[in-house]
Amino acid sequence: ILLRNAYANATGAEHFASRSGIRYQPLGVILAVMPWNFPFWQVFRCAAPALMAGNTLLLKHASNVPQSALTLEQIFREGGFPPGVFQTLLITAAQVAEVVADERVRGAALTGSEAAGSSLARLAGQYLKKTVLELGGSDPFIVLPSADLEAAVATAVTARLINNGQSCIAAKRFILHRAIAEPFTAAMTERFRRLKVGDPLDPQTDVGPLATPSILQEVDGQVQALVQAGAKVHIGGSPLGGNFYPPTILSDIPPDHPVAHQEVFGPVALLFTVPDVSAAIELANGTPxxxxxxxxxxxxxxxxRLLEELEAGSVFINGLVKSDPRLPFGGIKRSGYGRELSREGILEFVNVKTIWVK
Incomplete structure (x- = not known):
C-alpha cells in the first residue's frame, strides 16, 4: 500500500488500471515435424499441449511411418476434435520449407536429430516464427557406492535397450564410481548375455533389429572407432546380419575420444569409471x-548436488528417465530448447498478452 501511494503521488492516480492481468491466447497453426521411433507417443506429447492451448496442428511425420500418421489423424477425428484441428500432411522433407513460409503457420515443433532441428530452426528464424526442439541426447547414468546395485543394474539394462537403444532419452553413458564399477559391469554383462535378439513380433524377443541399414552402419562405426582406440569389449561388438546389432558393452573408453561425446543410437552401453561424485558430474556434463x-x-x-549441478532438462534420482504428462519435458544445449507436456508445454505456443483497463 505504501508503494502504491508513493507511486500515485509521484505519477498521478491516472496511471492505475481498474483491471489488469494476463491472457494466454493461441498462436494459430503449428507445424509438428515428428520422428519414427515412437510414432504415436512423440506426436501426442507435442500435440496435446498445443491443442489444449487452442492451436491447430499440422503433422509432418517421418516418411517411413505414413500409416501411423494417417491413423493419428483418424484418432483425433474420432476423439471429437473438429475437422481440420489436427491434419496429417504426407509431404517430403523438402516441402517443409513451403509450409513454414506460409503466413498461416505461426510456429513449429520438431523431435529428431541435431541436423533436422538446426535446419528447421534456421528456416523458422528466417520467418521469425517460434520453435520448440527436442533433439538427441547422450544421457549419463551415474552409479555411486551407496546405490542399490541390483536395482541400478536392472534399470540400466532397460534404460539402455528401450526400443533397441533407439531412443533420445535412453541412458547411453554409464558413469560408475570405482568402488562399484567391477560388480556393476559384471552384473550388467550377465544380464545382456541372457537377452534374446530376434524377431520383434515374437513376445520372447528382448532386442529387435535397428530401423535402417544406415543406423546399423553408424553404430558399428562408432563401436569400431572406440575399439581401435583401446576400448574393451565385454559383450557384443559386431553386427549379427541384417539390421541386427547385439547388446554391446564397452569400457576403458578414452574420455576425450569423439565418440565418447556423441549419441550412439543403438544397443551399446559405454562404461566409464570415476573416483568420486565431482568427477562423475564433470564427466556427465562434458558433452554437447x-x-x-x-x-x-x-x-x-x-x-x-546431482540435482543442482547436472546439466540436463531432466534429472532422475534412483529412477529411469522418462516423460510424464504431469512434468515438463525437454533439453538444453544441443538437445534442444522449449518444453513439451505439463503447464510449461501448454504455454509454449501462446501469446502471453498483458491487458490493462482503466
Whole structure:
C-alpha cells in the first residue's frame, strides 16, 4: 500500500488500471515435424499441449511411418476434435520449407536429430516464427557406492535397450564410481548375455533389429572407432546380419575420444569409471547434449548436488528417465530448447498478452 501511494503521488492516480492481468491466447497453426521411433507417443506429447492451448496442428511425420500418421489423424477425428484441428500432411522433407513460409503457420515443433532441428530452426528464424526442439541426447547414468546395485543394474539394462537403444532419452553413458564399477559391469554383462535378439513380433524377443541399414552402419562405426582406440569389449561388438546389432558393452573408453561425446543410437552401453561424485558430474556434463540424466545414490548430499549441478532438462534420482504428462519435458544445449507436456508445454505456443483497463 505504501508503494502504491508513493507511486500515485509521484505519477498521478491516472496511471492505475481498474483491471489488469494476463491472457494466454493461441498462436494459430503449428507445424509438428515428428520422428519414427515412437510414432504415436512423440506426436501426442507435442500435440496435446498445443491443442489444449487452442492451436491447430499440422503433422509432418517421418516418411517411413505414413500409416501411423494417417491413423493419428483418424484418432483425433474420432476423439471429437473438429475437422481440420489436427491434419496429417504426407509431404517430403523438402516441402517443409513451403509450409513454414506460409503466413498461416505461426510456429513449429520438431523431435529428431541435431541436423533436422538446426535446419528447421534456421528456416523458422528466417520467418521469425517460434520453435520448440527436442533433439538427441547422450544421457549419463551415474552409479555411486551407496546405490542399490541390483536395482541400478536392472534399470540400466532397460534404460539402455528401450526400443533397441533407439531412443533420445535412453541412458547411453554409464558413469560408475570405482568402488562399484567391477560388480556393476559384471552384473550388467550377465544380464545382456541372457537377452534374446530376434524377431520383434515374437513376445520372447528382448532386442529387435535397428530401423535402417544406415543406423546399423553408424553404430558399428562408432563401436569400431572406440575399439581401435583401446576400448574393451565385454559383450557384443559386431553386427549379427541384417539390421541386427547385439547388446554391446564397452569400457576403458578414452574420455576425450569423439565418440565418447556423441549419441550412439543403438544397443551399446559405454562404461566409464570415476573416483568420486565431482568427477562423475564433470564427466556427465562434458558433452554437447543435455537431455536427461539418471543418478543412483542414497546419500542426501550427493542427491542434492546431482540435482543442482547436472546439466540436463531432466534429472532422475534412483529412477529411469522418462516423460510424464504431469512434468515438463525437454533439453538444453544441443538437445534442444522449449518444453513439451505439463503447464510449461501448454504455454509454449501462446501469446502471453498483458491487458490493462482503466
Amino acid at each position: 547434449f543435455g537431455l536427461g540424466a539418471s543418478a543412483w545414490t542414497t546419500d542426501p548430499e550427493e542427491q542434492e
